[in-house]
Amino acid sequence: MGKKEKFIGVLPVGTVSDLASKVVAAHITSIFTLPTKVLPCLKHPSYAFDKKRSQYDAGAIINFMENSYMGNDEKIICICDLDLFVPIFTHVFGQARQGGKCAVVSIYRFYAAQSSDPDPGMYERLAKISLHELGHLFDMIHCSDERCLMHYSDSIETLDNIMMNFCRYCSKAFNTHFS
Amino acid sequence: MSIMIVDDEMVVRESFYHWFKQSGYRIDTAENGMEALKKMEQNHIDVMFVDIKMPKMSGIELLEKIKQEYPETIVVIITAFGSIETAVQAMKMGAADYLLKPFKPEQLNLVMEKIIQQQKVSAEFNYLKSRLNQITRFENIIGQSPVMKKLFDIIQEVAISDATILILGETGTGKELVAKAIHAKSNRNQCPFVAINCGTIPDSLMASELFGHQKGAFTGASNTRKGFLEVVSGGTLFLDEVGEISSKMQVDLLRVLEDKKIVRVGNSYPVDVDFRLISATRRNLKKQMERNLFRADFFYRINVVTIEIPPLRERKDDIPLLADHFLKKYSGETKKQIDRFSKNTMTRLLGYDWPGNVRELENAIERAVVVSKKKALSTEDFPFLEATKTGQTKQLSLLESEKACLCQALETAGWNVTQAAKLLDINRVTLHKKIKRYNLKRAEH
Structure with missing residues (x-):
């Protein structure tokens, strides 16, 4: 399948704003040069809620999507507004499985501290984390370059330090994936 | 770097698996300590994340075994809130660090950075050690005595x-x-x-x-x-x-x-x-x-x-150096990941007289590497050491052997020549002749 035939689905889940999905789709088109499509919003993923932690299991959302969503999209990025976790970590900004079909990212931790007001940088952060997780779906691994999109961000500060593009090695790895 | 996650909870193993996979590490998982040890016999593991509470074999037991059999493997303990004391005990037993579940992503990052740093220092140490080996070698002759x-x-x-x-x-x-x-x-x-x-x-x-x-x-x-x-x-x-x-x-x-x-x-x-x-x-x-x-x-x-050139028994200080050299040589040639001698083996190798000198040592190690299925050579891999356990390493001549045999029979029979002759299955007169020939005398008590 050629590069032009790839198709990325941006799937809002729950109460996430339209703007968030559009920003992510625009960045995917711009950075990955792949066609994107914002899909109709899915209902709140109550199945992934963990009562003990009062958080949503990112792995459960991915499992659900991979098992039940039968879209024709090449890859799917789920956008949500939930506090995501994986069992070992207190929280995650997003989650994807290496070479998988579906990733999930959340805008929840990008709001201004102690406030639900929009932070000016939150859409940019959401775009960066979406591109990062999408990179994993295309089999790209973490990069040691602190400015590269594939650099692992464990905090808002690290994420803010990342540029909106791949380093030359990751660009090459991405292009090789399609060649 | 190769990493293994040992945890009985599948969700934990999966979380680690995906995180490390995304960072490009070689990653393997095990459900319990037994499975982990079995896998380690086949593949070398650099870093191991071990859950403390597991059925069959606890994380502490596994840590103890790992430190005994694979001391170079770095162990990080994973523990839940409430078992910090056990985690501290694990650190005392040689664990490199511990993580309290669930932890912040940056904590795992910090632990990994620390491990990578530790490995760099260890690699540097190994390099310097190899340089030292070169200094103690002279045109393929090894010795520092x-x-x-x-x-x-x-x-x-x-x-x-x-x-x-x-x-x-x-x-x-x-x-x-x-x-x-x-x-x-x-x-x-x-x-x-x-x-x-x-x-x-x-x-x-x-x-x-x-x-x-x-x-x-x-x-x-x-x-x-x-x-x-x-x-x-x-x-x-x-x-x-x-x-x-x-x-x-x-x-x-x-x-x-x-x-x-x-x-x-x-x-x-x-x-x-x-x-x-x-x-x-x-x-x-x-x-x-x-x-x-x-x-x-x-x-x-x-x-x-x-x-x-002194025989090997007169320069026993060189045995560890030579043994390590031959171990590296033959584990490399046979592509086996055997990199050390188990606890008592070196002591036993040092205690042996090596009548065939360096060649005998080299052959013994080559044979041991070929037959061994473990990562460390043990005394079982050197059968001749078992045979000489009593300390009798010197080869006796035929005459010496006969003399020793006669003495033993006479002592057993309390120096009753008739009984001793029966024990030896020889004629009494013959025994008398032999006693005279070897000038055997009853030891005074």
């Missing part, structure tokens, strides 16, 4: 001269290696080094091998052929087991050493030769001279400088 250092100095000193050298040493001590080292350090190192084992060439062929022959010189001499003394031209001739050379050949060689000329068998024209002679023997040539088995004039001609 005072006697070996002295030997290295002698080699260095005699190499530049053209004096003949006689190397003395028991079998397997590395006489040829010393000869090669002298040649390598000499001004003749651009020319050939030719080694001949005089014990393996029949006397009738020795002249033809050393001096060469003309076509038709004897039956089967279908072509003219250069001898070793011509082939070696400009280089070093090493005559191993020189004590085996016949008296006639000693005379011929003595003449060559004095005239620097040879005459091919079946020819009458002399050919100039230029070589340095290094000889070696495990025999006592002086005793052979006394018995007229070795010519004194030839002995003094080949023995301008004598180098004595």
Whole structure:
């Protein structure tokens, strides 16, 4: 399948704003040069809620999507507004499985501290984390370059330090994936 | 870097798996300690994340085993809130760090950074250690004991001269290696080094091998052929087991050493030769001279400088160094990941007398590496050590064995000759004769 035939689905889940999905789709088109499509919003993923932690299991959302969503999209990025976790970590900004079909990212931790007001940088952060997780779906691994999109961000500060593009090695790895 | 996650909860194993996979690590998982140990027999693991609470074998038990069998593997303990004390205990037992579930992503990042740093330091240490090994090696001769250092100095000193050298040493001590080292350090190192084992060439062929022959010189001499003394031209001739050379050949060689000329068998024209002679023997040539088995004039001609290589039992300090060297060599050749000796093995290797010297040690380790299925060589891989457990490493002669056997039977029978003879299944008169012959006497209590 050629590069032009790839198709990325941006799937809002729950109460996430339209703007968030559009920003992510625009960045995917711009950075990955792949066609994107914002899909109709899915209902709140109550199945992934963990009562003990009062958080949503990112792995459960991915499992659900991979098992039940039968879209024709090449890859799917789920956008949500939930506090995501994986069992070992207190929280995650997003989650994807290496070479998988579906990733999930959340805008929840990008709001201004102690406030639900929009932070000016939150859409940019959401775009960066979406591109990062999408990179994993295309089999790209973490990069040691602190400015590269594939650099692992464990905090808002690290994420803010990342540029909106791949380093030359990751660009090459991405292009090789399609060649 | 290879990582293994040992946790009974699948969701935890999966979370780790995906995180490390995304960072490009080689990752494996195990459901319990037994499975982890089984997998470790097959593959080397750099870092291990171990849950403390697991059925069958706890994380602490697994940590203990890992530190015993694979001390270079870094272990990080994963623990839930409320078991911090156990985590501290684990740190005391050698765990590198611990993580309290659930942890912030940056905590795992920090732990990994620390481990990578630790591995860098360890790699640097190994590099420096290997450099040290190079320093303690001399042209493939390994040793750091005072006697070996002295030997290295002698080699260095005699190499530049053209004096003949006689190397003395028991079998397997590395006489040829010393000869090669002298040649390598000499001004003749651009020319050939030719080694001949005089014990393996029949006397009738020795002249033809050393001096060469003309076509038709004897039956089967279908072509003219250069001898070793011509082939070696400009280089070093090493005559191993020189004590085996016949008296006639000693005379011929003595003449060559004095005239620097040879005459091919079946020819009458002399050919100039230029070589340095290094000889070696495990025999006592002086005793052979006394018995007229070795010519004194030839002995003094080949023995301008004598180098004595000590047997391995007299330089036991070198055994760990040599053993490590051979272990690396053969684990590399056999592509096995065996990288150390288990706890008591080195002590046992040091306790053995090594009658076959370095060669015996090398063969023993080669055999052990081939048969071993573990990452560390244990005493079981050296069956001869088990056989000599009683400490009797010396090989007894037939007479000594007989004497020992008679003594044992007499002691058992309380020096009752009739009973002792029955035990030995020999005639009573024969036993009396043997007691007299060996001058056996009852020990006074």
